[in-house]
Amino acid sequence: MSRGVTFDPRAKLALVVSVVGAALATVSVQRASLLFGLFAVFVVLTGSLPVRAWTRSLAPVAYLLPILLVLNTIFYAGGQVYWSVPLGPVALSVTAGGIQTAVLIAIRLLVIAGAAAWFAGTTSAEAFELGLVSLRVPWSFAFLLSLTLRLVPEMRRRFAVIEDAQRSRGLDLSGGPISRVRARIPMLLPFFVAVIRYGYELSEVLTARGFEDIDDRTSLVSIGHGPADFAVYLLAVVVLVVSIVA
Amino acid sequence: MIRLEAVTFAYDGEPVYEGLDLEIPTGDIVAFMGPNGSGKTTLLKLIAGLVEPDSGTVTVETGAQTDESTESPAVGLAPENPDDGLFAATVREEVAFFPRNRGLPVDEHVDRALERLQIETLVDRTPQTLSQGEKRLVSLASVLSGDPDVIGLDEPTSGLDTPARDRLGEHLAALDRTILVATHDTDFVWEHAETALVLEAGTVHRQGPVEAVLGDADLDVESLGLRVPGPVRWAREHDFETPPASATEAAEWLGGGKQ
Numbered sequence: 001m002s003r004g005v006t007f008d009p010r011a012k013l014a015l016v017v018s019v020v021g022a023a024l025a026t027v028s029v030q031r032a033s034l035l036f037g038l039f040a041v042f043v044v045l046t047g048s049l050p051v052r053a054w055t056r057s058l059a060p061v062a063y064l065l066p067i068l069l070v071l072n073t074i075f076y077a078g079g080q081v082y083w084s085v086p087l088g089p090v091a092l093s094v095t096a097g098g099i100q101t102a103v104l105i106a107i108r109l110l111v112i113a114g115a116a117a118w119f120a121g122t123t124s125a126e127a128f129e130l131g132l133v134s135l136r137v138p139w140s141f142a143f144l145l146s147l148t149l150r151l152v153p154e155m156r157r158r159f160a161v162i163e164d165a166q167r168s169r170g171l172d173l174s175g176g177p178i179s180r181v182r183a184r185i186p187m188l189l190p191f192f193v194a195v196i197r198y199g200y201e202l203s204e205v206l207t208a209r210g211f212e213d214i215d216d217r218t219s220l221v222s223i224g225h226g227p228a229d230f231a232v233y234l235l236a237v238v239v240l241v242v243s244i245v246a
Numbered sequence: 247m248i249r250l251e252a253v254t255f256a257y258d259g260e261p262v263y264e265g266l267d268l269e270i271p272t273g274d275i276v277a278f279m280g281p282n283g284s285g286k287t288t289l290l291k292l293i294a295g296l297v298e299p300d301s302g303t304v305t306v307e308t309g310a311q312t313d314e315s316t317e318s319p320a321v322g323l324a325p326e327n328p329d330d331g332l333f334a335a336t337v338r339e340e341v342a343f344f345p346r347n348r349g350l351p352v353d354e355h356v357d358r359a360l361e362r363l364q365i366e367t368l369v370d371r372t373p374q375t376l377s378q379g380e381k382r383l384v385s386l387a388s389v390l391s392g393d394p395d396v397i398g399l400d401e402p403t404s405g406l407d408t409p410a411r412d413r414l415g416e417h418l419a420a421l422d423r424t425i426l427v428a429t430h431d432t433d434f435v436w437e438h439a440e441t442a443l444v445l446e447a448g449t450v451h452r453q454g455p456v457e458a459v460l461g462d463a464d465l466d467v468e469s470l471g472l473r474v475p476g477p478v479r480w481a482r483e484h485d486f487e488t489p490p491a492s493a494t495e496a497a498e499w500l501g502g503g504k505q
Contacts, residue, residue, distance in 0.1 A: 158330075161325060161327075161330050162330045162331070164291065164296045164323070164325070165323070165324075165325040165330045165331035166331065166333075166343075167296055168294050168296060168321070168322055168323035168324075168325075168389070168398070169322060169323075169331070169343055169344040169347060169388060169389060169392060170322075170343075170344050170347030170348045170392055171343075171347060172347065186333045186334075186343065187333070188333070189332075189333040189374075190329060190330050190331065190332060190333050193329060193374060194329065194330070197329075
C-alpha cells in the first residue's frame with residue numbers, strides 16, 4: 001500500500017492528531033493555509049502516497065466546499081457589511097467576518113480531510129488495528145475502527161460500479177455542479193442498499209466465525225518504529241506546540 | 247460490427263489490454279469467457295463507452311446506426327449484480343429510466359420491454375423486493391427499454407437457479423439484438439450463444455462459433471478457469487466425436503443410433 005518512506009501507524013496517527021488539533025486551534029486563515037501547504041509538502045517529500053492519489057481522494061470535499069462557503073458566509077456575521085437582505089425579523093448578510101470564518105472553516109476541512117486521506121491511503125487496515133491494540137485500545141474496538149478504514153475503498157468501488165450501471169442506461173453526468181449532483185440521485189438508493197447489505201453480511205460472517213468469543217489474538221502483520229518514525233513524532237510535537245504557542 | 251483497434255487500457259497503471267485488435271460480429275449472442283481478471287468486464291465497459299481506452303479506438307457499428315460516443319449510447323449494460331442498478335420505487339419507473347434519458351417515447355418502450363420479457367405482472371412492484379431472478383429480468387428490461395443496438399450482460403446467470411437460468415436464455419434468444427455476455431457459465435454459453443470469445447491475460451485466446459471453440463479437444467478449457475460444457479464432456483466420456491444436440495439425441499445414441 002505504501003511507497004516511498006513508510007511509517008509506523010502510531011507515528012502517523014500522532015502526526016494526524018496533531019495536524020487536526022492544530023487546524024482546529026488556529027483562528028487565522030493564513031495559518032490554516034500555511035498548515036495545509038506544509039502538510040502537502042510533507043506528503044510530496046515523503047512519497048508515501050502518490051500525490052495524484054492524495055488529491056483524488058480529496059475530490060469529494062470539493063462538492064462540500066462551495067456549500068460550506070455559501071452557508072457560513074451568510075450565517076456568520078461580523079465586521080463590515082458588504083451586502084444584506086432583510087428576511088422578516090432577521091437579515092441575511094455578507095460581512096467581512098462571515099467571509100473570513102467561511103474560508104477558515106473550508107481550509108480547516110481541507111486540512112483535516114487531507115491528513116485523514118493521507119493516513120487512510122498509507123495505512124493498511126491490519127497495521128492500523130495492530131497500532132491501536134499496541135496503544136492498549138481493546139481489540140474489538142480497534143477491529144471496528146479498522147473496519148471503517150476498509151469500508152472507504154470498498155464503498156468507493158461500489159459507488160463506481162453503481163455509477164457505471166446508471167451511465168450505461170443513458171445517465172448524463174455532464175453539465176454544471178448542480179445538474180451533476182441531481183443526476184447522481186438515482187445512485188443513492190443502490191448505494192445505501194449496498195452499504196446496509198455490506199454491514200449485515202459482515203456482521204453475519206463475523207458472528208459465524210466466533211467474533212464474540214475473541215480473546216487475545218495474534219497477527220500476521222507486525223509493526224515497529226524506525227528512525228523516520230521518531231522524526232514524524234518530533235514533527236507532530238512541533239506542529240502542536242507551534243499551533244498552541246503562536 | 248464492433249471493432250477494437252490497437253486498444254490499450256490500464257487500471258491505475260495495471261495493464262489490462264495492450265494493443266488489442268478485435269472484431270465482433272453483430273446480431274449474435276456473443277460470449278466473453280476467460281479466467282478472473284482476463285478482462286471480460288473491462289471489454290464490456292470499453293464497448294459500452296463507460297471507460298475510455300488509453301489509446302486505440304472502439305467503434306460500434308450496428309445496422310444503420312454508428313455510435314462512438316457515450317452521450318447517446320447504442321450499448322446498454324446490465325451490471326453483474328442487478329441491485330447495483332435498481333433505484334426506483336416501481337418496476338415501471340425503473341424500466342422508464344433508460345428511454346427517458348434517451349428521449350424516447352417512455353410508455354411505449356416500457357410496455358414493450360416488459361412484454362418481451364413477460365414480466366408485466368411485476369410492473370407495480372418495488373424492484374428491491376423481487377427475487378434474484380426477477381431482479382435480473384427487470385435489470386435486463388431496464389436496458390432493453392432504451393432500445394440499444396447492443397446489450398451487454400455481466401455474469402447474467404450468477405445467483406440464478408436452473409429454471410431461471412433457462413428462462414433467461416430463452417428470453418435472450420428471442421431478442422433481435424447483439425448481446426454480449428461476459429460469463430464463466432460455459433453450459434449457458436453452449437446452450438444459448440452463437441459466438442465464443444475466450445480471453446486470457448488481456449489477449450484473445452480463441453474466437454469463433456461456440457461449438458468450434460468449446461468443443462475443440464485441443465483447447466484446455468479448465469486451464470482457463472472454465473468448465474467443459476456438459477454435452478462436450480458427455481461426448482468425450484462416451485467416445486463420440488461430436489456432442490449431442492439434446493438429451494433425446496444422447497439417449498438415441500446410447501441406444502445404438504450412432505457409433
